[in-house]
Amino acid sequence: MGRTRFDIILTTDRSMMSNHHGKEFVGFMTTGPAIGMPEKLWMWIAAPKMKVDSLGRPWQAPYALRKLEALLQDKGYNAAVIDPDYVAHHLLDAKILMLSHHDYFALCPPSSEWWLITRKEPVNAKSFRRFMNSLPLAKAKERGLKIIAGGPAAWQWLYRLDLMSRWGIDTVVDGEGERIIIDLVEKVYSGEPLPRYVFVGPSDVPSIEEIPAIRRPSINGLIEIMRGCPRGCKFCSVTLRPLRHMPLELIEKEMLVNVREGVRSGILHSEDVLLYGAKGIKLNPDALIKLHQLARKHWESIAWSHASLAAVKNAEEEHRLISRLREIICSKGQDYWGVEVGIETGSVRLAKKIMPAKSAPYPVEKWPEVVEDAFTIMHENNVIPAATLILGLPEETPEDVVKTAELLDRLKPYRSLIVPMFFVPMGVLKNKDWFTDVRVTDEHVEVMRRCLWHSVRWAEEIIDKFYLREAHLSPLKYLLKMFLSYVKMKVRAYEKKMGLRPIEAEAAPIAH
Amino acid sequence: MLTGRFYEVYFLGRLDEVGVEKLKECVFEATKRGEERVRIRFYVRDGADISYLDELKKVLLENVLLSIVVESRELEKLTEDLESDEGEITLIINEDSPLPDLTRFQKKLRIIRKG
Ligand code: SF4
Numbered sequence: 058m059g060r061t062r063f064d065i066i067l068t069t070d071r072s073m074m075s076n077h078h079g080k081e082f083v084g085f086m087t088t089g090p091a092i093g094m095p096e097k098l099w100m101w102i103a104a105p106k107m108k109v110d111s112l113g114r115p116w117q118a119p120y121a122l123r124k125l126e127a128l129l130q131d132k133g134y135n136a137a138v139i140d141p142d143y144v145a146h147h148l149l150d151a152k153i154l155m156l157s158h159h160d161y162f163a164l165c166p167p168s169s170e171w172w173l174i175t176r177k178e179p180v181n182a183k184s185f186r187r188f189m190n191s192l193p194l195a196k197a198k199e200r201g202l203k204i205i206a207g208g209p210a211a212w213q214w215l216y217r218l219d220l221m222s223r224w225g226i227d228t229v230v231d232g233e234g235e236r237i238i239i240d241l242v243e244k245v246y247s248g249e250p251l252p253r254y255v256f257v258g259p260s261d262v263p264s265i266e267e268i269p270a271i272r273r274p275s276i277n278g279l280i281e282i283m284r285g286c287p288r289g290c291k292f293c294s295v296t297l298r299p300l301r302h303m304p305l306e307l308i309e310k311e312m313l314v315n316v317r318e319g320v321r322s323g324i325l326h327s328e329d330v331l332l333y334g335a336k337g338i339k340l341n342p343d344a345l346i347k348l349h350q351l352a353r354k355h356w357e358s359i360a361w362s363h364a365s366l367a368a369v370k371n372a373e374e375e376h377r378l379i380s381r382l383r384e385i386i387c388s389k390g391q392d393y394w395g396v397e398v399g400i401e402t403g404s405v406r407l408a409k410k411i412m413p414a415k416s417a418p419y420p421v422e423k424w425p426e427v428v429e430d431a432f433t434i435m436h437e438n439n440v441i442p443a444a445t446l447i448l449g450l451p452e453e454t455p456e457d458v459v460k461t462a463e464l465l466d467r468l469k470p471y472r473s474l475i476v477p478m479f480f481v482p483m484g485v486l487k488n489k490d491w492f493t494d495v496r497v498t499d500e501h502v503e504v505m506r507r508c509l510w511h512s513v514r515w516a517e518e519i520i521d522k523f524y525l526r527e528a529h530l531s532p533l534k535y536l537l538k539m540f541l542s543y544v545k546m547k548v549r550a551y552e553k554k555m556g557l558r559p560i561e562a563e564a565a566p567i568a569h
Numbered sequence: 570m571l572t573g574r575f576y577e578v579y580f581l582g583r584l585d586e587v588g589v590e591k592l593k594e595c596v597f598e599a600t601k602r603g604e605e606r607v608r609i610r611f612y613v614r615d616g617a618d619i620s621y622l623d624e625l626k627k628v629l630l631e632n633v634l635l636s637i638v639v640e641s642r643e644l645e646k647l648t649e650d651l652e653s654d655e656g657e658i659t660l661i662i663n664e665d666s667p668l669p670d671l672t673r674f675q676k677k678l679r680i681i682r683k684g
Contacts, residue, residue: 212626212629212630215622215623215625215626215629215630216626218619218620218622218623221619221622222617222619231629232636236570237570237571240570240571240572241571244571250640250641250642252571252638252639252640253619253622253639253640253641254622254625254629254637254638254639255636255637255638255639256629256632256635256636256637256638257570257636258605258606258632258633258634258635258636258637259633259634260605260606260636261570261573261605261606261636294633297633297634
């Protein structure tokens with residue numbers, strides 16, 4: 058390996074520094090503990106190693122790290138994203154180590170929920186800890202290394218101050234980093250002390266002009282098309298930040314960065330892809346068509362990160378837009394695309410309290426119908442949603458959970474995965490065994506069982522007919538199917554032990 | 570961002586529930602005044618001590634509207650910082666130990682004491 062020195066190293070652990078075999082959804086396995094197989098095998102399935110160059114720079118890296126890398130390089134700093142296996146090699150020459158993670162300590166759903174159910178620490182947190190413990194941090198700190206940790210899970214350091222001290226984290230940055238990071242780097246270079254914690258409020262987020270184009274490929278070609286969300290759900294911080302739509306020129310530039318280095322498929326990233334170019338929630342079909350034509354021109358396959366169910370229904374009903382986008386997306390050999398969507402609850406009462414605008418332009422009273430209509434539209438257009446539910450919100454009553462269970466019954470015929478997320482109050486997280494303090498009711502168990510059987514049933518079909526058809530992915534397909542069989546066996550045994558009425562047969566898909 | 574205008578709060582002493590309430594009031598006050606950023610400086614005897622963050626998270630995680638910057642400062646730096654900071658400063662004193670003479674900073678200081 059070469060001895061080129063980097064002043065600023067950006068990195069994360071293996072659970073994040075992986076393209077998950079080019080299948081983004083497989084990456085969700087990093088949020089669970091190893092189930093039914095050794096952890097090494099689980100990690101190989103969920104997060105295989107990334108190809109690197111002679112300096113340990115990964116072929117693909119998390120988008121947020123790529124953005125900061127570009128920003129720092131644009132400002133003339135000698136910065137690079139380094140694969141976790143090669144960080145130790147560079148660390149003693151570096152001035153700053155920057156860390157980022159979606160879930161450093163597995164305290165966010167779905168990791169927290171896996172932990173709650175299995176009572177085992179998920180592999181993402183274990184992998185991050187292993188990575189940090191493997192670094193010669195004491196020696197590097199002695200030589201003056203500064204460590205800055207950020208990313209969407211930055212707040213979690215406040216619950217692990219022991220590790221913040223042990224690993225010598227100097228500064229934690231919570232929020233969009235483009236503006237603050239240069240200030241922090243300048244402080245390091247001029248020998249000034251760093252702040253311990255920075256929360257970046259809505260007035261300090263970068264404008265479009267301040268957001269740089271990535272210079273090297275992102276994981277699975279993910280590209281951000283907008284930031285922010287206008288729907289104002291109560292439990293969500295994204296909604297407080299101003300809406301910014303990335304210009305097509307910037308998007309194309311980033312697509313080409315990926316394509317030039319062999320990442321020929323991509324994911325359009327936004328909290329709601331269908332709101333690209335929109336005014337508030339008023340859709341802009343032209344902007345969406347142009348965006349997808351651009352993606353089609355450069356990519357072999359297109360995926361969406363997130364979309365709102367109300368926008369799916371509105372797009373199809375008012376503009377026939379899902380069908381029109383399907384015509385663009387489902388060509389060049391692609392015949393489906395995936396997206397994450399939020400159901401959150403089947404209860405109108407709860408929806409009114411926590412997400413009154415999530416159903417807009419439809420009235421919140423119609424939320425369950427909006428969900429079902431959107432699922433129908435997606436099923437008919439080969440859009441495969443991975444949907445989330447939120448259980449255990451402080452305002453939730455048992456009746457609300459029953460309503461969610463009823464909605465799940467209505468969603469059985471639609472090809473989808475449905476993942477319940479357990480709301481964990483922040484106060485609970487301060488205990489190491491926080492998961493023993495979370496109250497799971499019988500109604501919650503019912504919803505979780507319905508989600509599980511729904512998702513297992515559909516996952517089998519999705520794996521066979523859509524997701525893992527390529528010959529080189531056969532071993533992965535085989536292992537995932539084994540995992541599904543193991544889960545089914547375990548849940549059947551659990552149901553028997555608890556005297557629960559089996560619902561497996563009722564979960565069978567009834568429409569294709 | 571760090572060179573912008575801040576609503577400055579200096580904190581002396583141990584951060585306990587009372588201190589947390591005082592800090593929450595400061596953040597509220599800053600919001601009311603239309604400020605965009607708050608800087609909270611903790612004057613500590615041991616620079617490596619970050620235990621105040623444990624209590625401070627109640628302030629940090631409740632806030633969504635303002636930028637907040639948290640700094641650890643050595644106690645000896647207090648007068649120097651008071652000297653160099655030009656704007657108004659809220660000084661929360663949450664301990665009884667003797668302090669340097671602050672009378673010359675009276676004009677720019679708003680002092681909130683324990684109890
Ligand atoms: S729709 Fe999603 S991103 Fe938008 S405010 Fe609600 S939870 Fe947040």
